[in-house]
Amino acid sequence: MQIQSDLTPSLSTGRQVCTYLLWGLLCWSALVPPNLFAQGTGSQPAKVSLDFNEIDIPVFARFIGEITGKNFVLDETIKKQGGKISAFSPTKVSPDQAFNMFVAALEAARIAVVKKDGNLYQIVPMGDLPPERGVFVYKLKHANATDLAAVLTNLVARSQTVAQMTPGVRPPIRPLTEFEAPVQVFADKATNSIIVSSTKNAWTHIHTVIRDLDIRRKQVFVEAVILEVQVDRLRQLGTNPTEILGAANKGSFTGIGGFNNTPPELTTIAQALTTGAAGAATGGITPLLNTVNVRAFLNLLMNLTDTNILSTPQVLAADNQKAKIVVGENRPFPTGQAQGITGGTLVTIERKDVGVTLELTPQVLEDDLIRLEIKQEITAIAENVAQTIGSGSASIPVGPTTTKRSMETTTVAQDQQTLVVGGLVRDNVTLSERKLPLLGDIPWLGWLFKSQNRQTEKLNLLVFLTPHLVRDDADMAELNARKLRDVNTLQRENRIEEPTRLKQDILERLEPPLIVPYTSPTDKPSRP
Structure with a gap:
């Protein structure tokens, strides 16, 4: 009995110790994340589940280091500022995947993981990293x-x-x-x-x-007609050209340089064009005419015998790109002379372009408006002007004299709207002499048998400009088709045909040759 009484307290004490150990184990398992109890099978690494919400960065780094075997060093700035990150995985992931999720969570917080030597990694703010x-x-x-x-x-x-x-x-x-x-x-x-x-x-x-x-820019196709016409011929067109040509409020004809500010007392288009130099500077616009009426007006001018078409340039330019057309000759101009070693005279020359120069810079605006920067210049060799100074052996070549007419302006037009720039007028002086042979060449007395006539003609320069907006390939195809139709129309009007067809028509019109039966020289005609 004494032995039993001695053993009872010992058994009671052992039960209490086991109870305390069990409660401690349960508390420790509740505090430790459950992913520490993940188990792997065979040689494959153990998979873990990430379920961290707003966890401290040092704690997360310690956990990743334990499952991956990597060592992390935290920057002092991160230690002082602290910070929390979150990472969740609905399924279990490998340690490498967990490390990638850890790096991604840090990058979301503007923190980088920099690899050093071996398994050593440094966690620093992204601002401290050198840019890659x-x-x-x-x-x-x-x-x-x-x-x-x-x-x-x-x-x-x-x-x-x-x-x-x-x-x-x-x-x-x-x-x-x-x-x-x-x-x-x-x-x-x-x-x-x-x-x-x-x-x-x-x-x-x-x-x-x-x-x-890097976008496709629009293009502008500009058709131009540059012509000269006598002012007297323009007066013959009538008193109100806008009524004759059918003015409309929604056409495509715009005049610059006198058309817009035509006063009531000016009753002819010639006066409007002649006084239009000042109007060109203001950039006004006249009532609009449709395209058909513009063509009719051009045909009317072309039918006049005193109309001289200088050039009909056409150019396709990209938006905000300058286009330049030069139609003319490259003429020599003497710039100096010197005495040669052998006694001859050496003349140095310089070649210059003489003709029509047209520069255009289109700019596509909103609502299919086109802004045009126009610079036009016409140079020509003056006639009846001496090209030398002095006479005989003492004459000095000075070269030809040129005339120049230039205009520079900026205007805004709609798509397929025709602009007319006018007001550049020049005097064409013609000298003619009539005399009796021999008698008219007598000094002093010859004036009794001859006469001289000086005629001055005023030539007005008209420039017609029609911009066409080319937005895409469809507009370009339509433009090409229209130009092809114009060429075919020109061929029909001038009876110009293709060479092959022309040859075929000529052969068809030829009469068949007369076939004469062959008669041998030995054959003799039979007598009846």
């Missing part, structure tokens, strides 16, 4: 690489200048973005590509700018 640079190539589809590279270089230079300014100073120009590292832009003409050396962050912004600028 690269070379990026963008192949352009529509824009010009050289022009676009100049724009981007200017943009980057301004942005970097602003980034280097003293903090707190407001920049004069707001840049697209402030690049954290130098950006270099190059143009490759061979492949029409843009090459950019920058960080990924800077390339993201530059790529957006390039994509917005």
Whole structure:
């Protein structure tokens, strides 16, 4: 009995110890994350479940280090600032996948993981990392690489200048973005590509700018008719040309240089054109005429015997691109002379263009409006003007004398609207002499047998311009078809046919040759 009584307290004490150990184990298992009890099978790494919401970065790093065997060193800034991140995985993931999720969660918080030696990793703020640079190539589809590279270089230079300014100073120009590292832009003409050396962050912004600028620009096809007509002939057209040609409020004929400000007392189109130089500077617009009436007006002028068509240029220009047409001759002009070693005279010359020069710069605006910068110049060799000074052996060549008429203006027109620029008038002087042979050549007395006539004609220069907006391939195809119809119409009006068809028609019109039966020389006609 004594032994039993001695054993009872010992058994009671052992039960209490086991109870305490069990409660401690349960409490410890509740505090430790359940993913620590994940088990693997065979040689494969154990998979874990991530269910962390707003967990401290050091705690998360310690957990990832235990399951991956990697060592992490936290930056002092992160230790001081602290921070919490979250990561969730509905299914179990491998340790490598858990590490990738850990890195992604840190990047979302603007924190980077930098690998050092071996399994050592450093956790630092992204702002402390050196920017990762690269070379990026963008192949352009529509824009010009050289022009676009100049724009981007200017943009980057301004942005970097602003980034280097003293903090707190407001920049004069707001840049697209402030690049954290130098950006270099190059143009490759061979492949029409843009090459950019920058960080990924800077390339993201530059790529957006390039994509917005690399678009297909509209084009403008401009038809021009440059002609001279006598003012006297213009007066014969009538007192009100707008009524004759059928003025309408929604046509496509616009006059510049006198048409817009025609006073009531001016009753002829000639006076309106003659006084139109001042009106060209104001850029006014006359009532509109339709295209058919414009063609009728041109045909009327062409039927006049004193109408001289100088040129009919046609040009297709891209938006905001200058187009230039020169129709003329390259004439020599003496610039000096010198005595040669052998006794001859050496004359130096310089060649210059003489003719019609037309420069156009179209700019496509909203609502199919077209802004035209027009620069037109006409030079010609003056007639009846001496090209030498002095006479005989003492004559000095001075070269031909040229006349020049130029005009420069800017106007706005609608698509397929015809503009007329006028007011450039010049005097054409003609000298004629009538005399009796021999008697008219007698000095002094010869004036009794001859007469001279001086006739002055005023020639007015008219320039008709019709811009056509070409938006896409469909407009270009329509324009080509229309020009082909114009060529066919010209061929029919002038009876111009294709060479093959012309030869075929000529052969068909030829009469068949007369066939004579062959008679042998030995054959003798039979007598009846």
